[in-house]
Amino acid sequence: MPIKNRLAEMQEEITAWRRDLHENPEILFETHRTSALVAEKLKEFGCDEIVTGLGRTGVVGVIKGKTNTSGKVLGLRADMDALPILEATGLDYASKTPGAMHACGHDGHTAMLLGAAKYLAETRNFDGTAVVIFQPAEEGGGGGKEMCDDGMMERFGIQEVYGMHNWPGMPVGSFGIRSGAFFAATDQFEIKVVGRGGHAAKPQQTIDPIVAASQVVTALQSIASRNADPVEQVVVSVTSFESSSTAFNVIPAHVTLRGTIRTMSKESRALAEERLKAIVPSAAAAFGAKAEIEWLPGYPAMVNTLEQTEFAAEVAKSVSGDCVEAAITMGGEDFAYMLEERPGAYILVGNGDSADVHNPEYNFNDEAIPAGCSWWAEIVEKRMPA
Ligand SMILES: [Zn+2]
Numbered sequence: 001m002p003i004k005n006r007l008a009e010m011q012e013e014i015t016a017w018r019r020d021l022h023e024n025p026e027i028l029f030e031t032h033r034t035s036a037l038v039a040e041k042l043k044e045f046g047c048d049e050i051v052t053g054l055g056r057t058g059v060v061g062v063i064k065g066k067t068n069t070s071g072k073v074l075g076l077r078a079d080m081d082a083l084p085i086l087e088a089t090g091l092d093y094a095s096k097t098p099g100a101m102h103a104c105g106h107d108g109h110t111a112m113l114l115g116a117a118k119y120l121a122e123t124r125n126f127d128g129t130a131v132v133i134f135q136p137a138e139e140g141g142g143g144g145k146e147m148c149d150d151g152m153m154e155r156f157g158i159q160e161v162y163g164m165h166n167w168p169g170m171p172v173g174s175f176g177i178r179s180g181a182f183f184a185a186t187d188q189f190e191i192k193v194v195g196r197g198g199h200a201a202k203p204q205q206t207i208d209p210i211v212a213a214s215q216v217v218t219a220l221q222s223i224a225s226r227n228a229d230p231v232e233q234v235v236v237s238v239t240s241f242e243s244s245s246t247a248f249n250v251i252p253a254h255v256t257l258r259g260t261i262r263t264m265s266k267e268s269r270a271l272a273e274e275r276l277k278a279i280v281p282s283a284a285a286a287f288g289a290k291a292e293i294e295w296l297p298g299y300p301a302m303v304n305t306l307e308q309t310e311f312a313a314e315v316a317k318s319v320s321g322d323c324v325e326a327a328i329t330m331g332g333e334d335f336a337y338m339l340e341e342r343p344g345a346y347i348l349v350g351n352g353d354s355a356d357v358h359n360p361e362y363n364f365n366d367e368a369i370p371a372g373c374s375w376w377a378e379i380v381e382k383r384m385p386a
């Protein structure tokens, strides 16, 4: 297994960084300690340029190769944020902040990219420029989008972007990837069904929003089952049904529904939004109720480009011997915004038989570090050979 020797040597050091990050999780854009630590390390490694404050708390480091005849610039991205979860691992380096936890392994992602940055700054065995990107707020805040909106791609001349996520259930240090749509667009909606409240024993005097909202929930299921092309993935989930009364004998005045729609293409995303906006008022009106819709656009679908995916898979094979075709996931990923701006690829690295991400028992597997770091280093050295 051609793990780079230098990176294998560094595993203990990188593990120590990872555990320190794990102990000090920060949520969304509040990654102040993490960002400062990343910037300090990049400086210590001798990066040629370090820029902080992109996308509020994002950090970028520039590492120039021995030569730059290729003129190529690759962006390598890691996420730094934790989740609002109360940790239940019982680890001796468990979160010191109650209610915040690195339950998605972004501590591992940050540590691995730092490891690769240290190696690349030390060896510079490539012809071109590597730009390491550390973003905040992957978990719902759109930190990657904010870094793009701050002009990151243009400012550093980034031509291709690469990303990596650990994956529970895949053997430690093994890889999986797929070309095309990989992670879903994650739109959300809030619907207020407004009727007329009254006594539960006198329904004839009311417009019952419970009955109307129930029809709305049922009718929304026809988007995936009747409107979308059956070979396309579309998920419509109503996740909250909340009325304005908790009494047993009151018909409430209104009901609020919340939920999410997951799609894999621009077309099915637009179709789902259009159908929701048509179905909801009609279904409510059939029972005399009114409906107000708030559409909350989320991350777009994350789409890997073919050439970069094939290259990333080839590198993964050279690092760990194999790279499987990963299944589509209906989860969302903020790296989608970077892939909308530049060609690139996002890969999964096995976390072994661990609890799933976003579970209070989850922990990043430090045994994945040598494979993850080697993949990063080889992406740079093989894409821009010295
Ligand atoms: Zn996550």
Ligand SMILES: [Zn+2]
Binding pocket: 104, 105, 106, 138, 165, 357
């Ligand atoms: Zn994650």
